[in-house]
Amino acid sequence: MNDAIIQVHDLRKTYGSLVAVDGISFEVQRGEIFGLLGPNGAGKTSTLESLEGLRRPDGGALRIAGIDPSRQSRQLRALIGVQLQASGLPDSFRVDEAMRFFCAYHGVPPRDDLIDRVGLSDKRAAQYHQLSGGQQRRLALALAVAHKPPVVFLDEPTAGLDVASRAMLHDLMRELQAGGTTILLATHDMAEASEMATRVAILLRGKIAATGTPMELTATGAGLTKISVRTEGECLAKPGTDFPAVRQTQRQEDYFIYFSTDVGPTVSALIAYINAQADPLVDLRVERPTLEDRFLEITTKGAAR
């Protein structure tokens, strides 16, 4: 069922002669975490800022829950929460003041619980410039969701964060998603996109180069799946052991490694052969190409054109 809360149709954004976004279209379903990936200058920020009402598109139609971001800014404010890449708060703002300030403008009671939730309980009286980069980002996320918006835009939310802060932000994103919040996540971090996003779109030179779930994207690439096998005996070392769809073979210590274009037939044939040789299987690992591999494949191809 189509329950799209964000609809982007033929979006165009230019800066003079530079075409930043060149007629892209996509939809984000309610409750999804949608990843927007792309190298620098691909058009991610222009797309996000057009949806956030910060920039007026030069063409196309945008809707967030039926609202046109460039014309209905007042209604838009209640619908969206935004964590900008650069947080943009006055240096003298104390953490608790920032929460009260933004909640006052959204017309909701201050959400001190969110300050605790992002681990800033002991920093309530600290001024913004006294916070570390990670603490500033956590505060920015807390402020973005304080008025419980149904749609949240996150621009590189975990860039430069330590492991614990990153895990905390990911937990919060999962909580928001579980509560029905839709998240549009722009990131350079492929592991983050792979782990968090329901679907992703890879932007390249203002166009969508690929879209789908992280699993779909990695499955459709030209990347080879790595299958590592170890048996007690040496049955795999025998000459003439060819398996379907295998393009390349290596041996690393006790493991035989096969690079396959079609993992199913290769693994089935491998197991059948090992069983037939009565050589006990010790270990078998399948490593699919990562989203990062797929991203590099797409962006390298795009750059070569």
Next chain:
Amino acid sequence: MNAFAYHFSFDFRVGIRNKTLMLMNYLFPLGCYVMFGALLGSINPGFLQTIVPAMSVFAVLGGALLGMPDTLVSAREAGIFRSYKINGVPALSILAIPVLTSMLHALLATVVIALTAPALFHGTAPVNWAGFLLVFLVAAFACAGIGALIGVISSSTRMTVLFSQLVFLPSMILGGLMLPFSMLPPAMAKVALVLPTTYAMDAFAGLAMGQASGTHPWLSIAILAVGGLMAFGLSVYLFSWDSKNATRRGHPALAALAWLPYGVGLLLLLRG
């Protein structure tokens, strides 16, 4: 507390918490007040007759021209306005609140000056406190409007310093703060008549200090009020959310229109 009131209270506290603003709002005008009172009072005893309005206007100029514009430009460059826009903070609040808080800071500094000048320097106190408050508010609004306009049109903090000094220095030297308007050479008097401080000092003299030098105080009040409204209106019109100050509704040169009321004042007073 509603959003505007909370924003105002936050901005007022920042004016005390932020070292630069504390310097421009209080330490600089009050330090200069003590220095000028001691030095100029002994060199030129006539200065003591105008020390209260002169140093009040000085306090207004410090906060409005040297403090506020730089804060506005820095906030825009840091992307704070974009963050405000996303969270529904209106442009009117972003400009009106610094104008109001700079007026309040200047008023507090003025209270200190007005209450201590007679005792410390034998300075002349206002004879009409209501008139003094009226002139102060209108003059502070006129100068704060110019400060907001400078903050809006400046492309960088360097340009802010240039624009601010272009108004601040002539206002200090020719605007009746250090020397009475009547002592200026005719050519300089014409220049002085395009400065808000000249009208402020004239209105203070006529409506607050009971001095004969205030020859057209109500005209001065009107010119300051219209000047303040035009400067503030233009700052709202030319306001840009963009961190690079690249997008706005009109050309920054439109800011020159804020001097139209002072130009009219110049023509009227030259004919008169």
